[in-house]
Amino acid sequence: MGNKKLHPTVEKFKEFVKEHPKLISEVKNGSNTLQEFYEDWYLLGEDDPFWEKYRNNDDGKVETQSDSNEKTESNGKWMKQIGSIIQKVDANQMQYHLNNLSQVIASVQGVLAQFQGEKQSTTPTNEQRNPFAFRKD
Numbered sequence: 001m002g003n004k005k006l007h008p009t010v011e012k013f014k015e016f017v018k019e020h021p022k023l024i025s026e027v028k029n030g031s032n033t034l035q036e037f038y039e040d041w042y043l044l045g046e047d048d049p050f051w052e053k054y055r056n057n058d059d060g061k062v063e064t065q066s067d068s069n070e071k072t073e074s075n076g077k078w079m080k081q082i083g084s085i086i087q088k089v090d091a092n093q094m095q096y097h098l099n100n101l102s103q104v105i106a107s108v109q110g111v112l113a114q115f116q117g118e119k120q121s122t123t124p125t126n127e128q129r130n131p132f133a134f135r136k137d
Helices: 008-019 022-029 034-044 049-054 065-088 091-116
Strands: none
Touching (some): 008 034, 022 034
């Protein structure tokens, strides 16, 4: 049982895990499994930027509390920006753009239906005309 040879890709993945020790801590925390990481590694490859957060820093620096506080503050600023953008949105203008978008989608669906040879009724129903039907209060 100890003499079994592993598949070459599994051997490469083992080396990859040695270079990215934070993967093991993720597995121990239960947030991911080695199978999931292997599948991601197989699909994305070793050089994908996704793996940077799992790489051991060359200087051995461990993330400190101040580093995590800075990340939290930047996330808070981002949320404030999103909140201010949402407050500035004009509901009537949003309704206008959604209606235009639904008309475009209906037009594209009509063109696709013609190419597919389907018969279109001469008077489309309300759902066909406007897939994003919103009622005004």
